[in-house]
Amino acid sequence: MSSLSKENSIVADMSLAPEGHLKIDWVRQHMPVLNRIREQFEAEQPFKGLKVSITLHLEAKTAYLAKVVQAGGAEVTITGSNPLSTQDDVCAALVEDGITVFAKYNPSPEEFKALNIKALESKPDLIIDDGGDFATLLHSERPDLMENIRGGAEETTTGIIRLKALQKQGILKFPMVAVNDAYCKYLFDNRYGTGQSAWDGIVRTTNLIVAGKTVVVVGYGWCGKGVAMRAKGLGANVIVTEVDAIKAVEAHMDGFHVMPMLEAAKRGDFFVTVTGNRYVIRGEHYDVMKDGAIMCNAGHFDVEVNKPELSDRSVSQRTVRKNIEEYQLKDGRKLYLLAEGRLVNLGAADGHPAEIMDTTFALQALSLKYVNDNYKTIGVKVENVPYDLDEQVARYKLESLGISIDSLTPAQVEYLDSWNLNA
Structure with a gap:
């Protein structure tokens, strides 16, 4: 356990950690795509020396995403994006795993907002946002906390609406990847x-x-x-x-x-x-x-x-x-x-099934790496998830299911690229 994360965190009850570990371990076993990305991150350390702040529904699947980002070398701070979805046992388990947590179940509106601000006071280099909550705080009440931000990734339709409004008004300050608009997000996560x-x-x-x-x-x-x-x-x-x-x-x-x-x-x-x-x-x-x-x-x-x-x-x-x-x-x-x-x-439930969030959070992890690798050239805008990352997640998912698909033959590629279809 990181003594720093335990000292700085605000959670309801650290004695709940054992149950939280069981929950996280259960979803980990059902998230093969994220497991594969974790192995890559452990080897490549794409976030080494960087601070990442996350706001998402703080339950077991989100906790495992945080651990994957941490495995990539990041110093991770996390908070909840909804007062009723935070699971106190999961929060305690994350603290034991060296992640700084500012979250508890059903805080008052004032406390909920304060916890979100605490998660940004580390002055992160990268963010994962949900509903544009972080972006709104940074662009309104706490612009002093965005000085290090290279960019981030947004989870939801609502968040993208808010980010595009900031962009349209010309006041967006850093690039954000619209994870919600990726095929593997809306076709599977949003629907199923x-x-x-x-x-x-x-x-x-x-x-x-x-x-x-x-x-x-x-x-x-x-x-x-x-x-x-x-x-x-x-x-x-x-x-x-x-x-x-x-x-x-x-x-x-x-x-x-x-x-x-x-x-x-x-x-x-x-x-x-x-x-x-x-x-x-x-x-x-x-x-x-x-x-x-x-x-x-x-x-x-x-x-x-x-x-x-x-x-x-x-x-x-x-x-x-x-x-x-x-x-x-x-x-x-x-x-x-x-x-x-x-x-x-x-x-009133535990959120999306683990297998669904496996692909969504794989997109989050890869999008965070993408924005970190390219923030100097992306420009200050809402950026779509590159199609090759979207397809990569789908291929990883198929492989985890033991499903193979066909590839185009060279002749088929040539045909699709030709204007003269009778040649």
């Missing part, structure tokens, strides 16, 4: 990961059947596609609401009912928001919802369900089960909100 983990959180928390119920999926991006697909697989009748006409046509052709939110609000038993936008469920929708309707969010921030308007319409509010808040409306109807409107798949 969110699809499974969101329903894991809903079912685990409510202990109710999904088959035969009406599920309203608000937003049909890659996360929404996954949530709708898994709801259908569980036997639900699925309604999709959208503001994008192309995505609405896609949802229709995928076999789902498509309608405005105000109409869907009358029919839904479960509501899952996955838009990255604010107040997509709000007052006029509460006014027509069924008694007993259950709402939850699978987007990064707890703004998709309008909690102030829900409270204003309620005569009482109480916790009826862990991670279930009951709001009794003035007309006697009861509506339920899971995990405080925060990410239900992490606030």
Whole structure:
């Protein structure tokens, strides 16, 4: 154990470390791609002498990513990106492994922000961000902490929206790699990961059947596609609401009912928001919802369900089960909100499956190395993950599964490169 990391860290309970080690060891066994990258990092030491600060949902899979970055020579500091997803036993285990941790489960909003700032006070050379939380702090309240930053990598759609807004205004100060926009992220993590983990959180928390119920999926991006697909697989009748006409046509052709939110609000038993936008469920929708309707969010921030308007319409509010808040409306109807409107798949479950996060965090690790190797030439902008890194992760994944694929023959390469197809 690093005495420095233990001395500097802020965690809930160091006695929980043994259970945390077991969790990290379990996911490690199911993350073969990240294991392969760890071997490369141990040999090459790409981050030797550098400081890396990470904010992500601080559970076992994230912990293993931090250990992989540490294996590459970095001095790692980590904090949580969501108050309800931090696992105290995992935090304690990381401290024992020499990583500085500023995180605990369910801190107050003020303490949560302070812990995030503490993670940046090491003045890192590189960052891994989630939802643009680090970038926002650095560009607003604490620009003094960005003096060493070469760049970083962003995990989420929400974060990329914020980073591109900074770029558009001409005030972005360092390059960031948009990991969320890589094929191996949105095709697998956003679709299959969110699809499974969101329903894991809903079912685990409510202990109710999904088959035969009406599920309203608000937003049909890659996360929404996954949530709708898994709801259908569980036997639900699925309604999709959208503001994008192309995505609405896609949802229709995928076999789902498509309608405005105000109409869907009358029919839904479960509501899952996955838009990255604010107040997509709000007052006029509460006014027509069924008694007993259950709402939850699978987007990064707890703004998709309008909690102030829900409270204003309620005569009482109480916790009826862990991670279930009951709001009794003035007309006697009861509506339920899971995990405080925060990410239900992490606030009320363990997040994406380890095999899914294996490829996503492999992209994070390789993207961090890429930005460190190229920050002088990338320029100050939001940079896409290079396709060769994306494909490399996919090839590593196939190899771990024992799957082989074909390669183009020289003649096929020549054909694809030729303008004269009859030559």
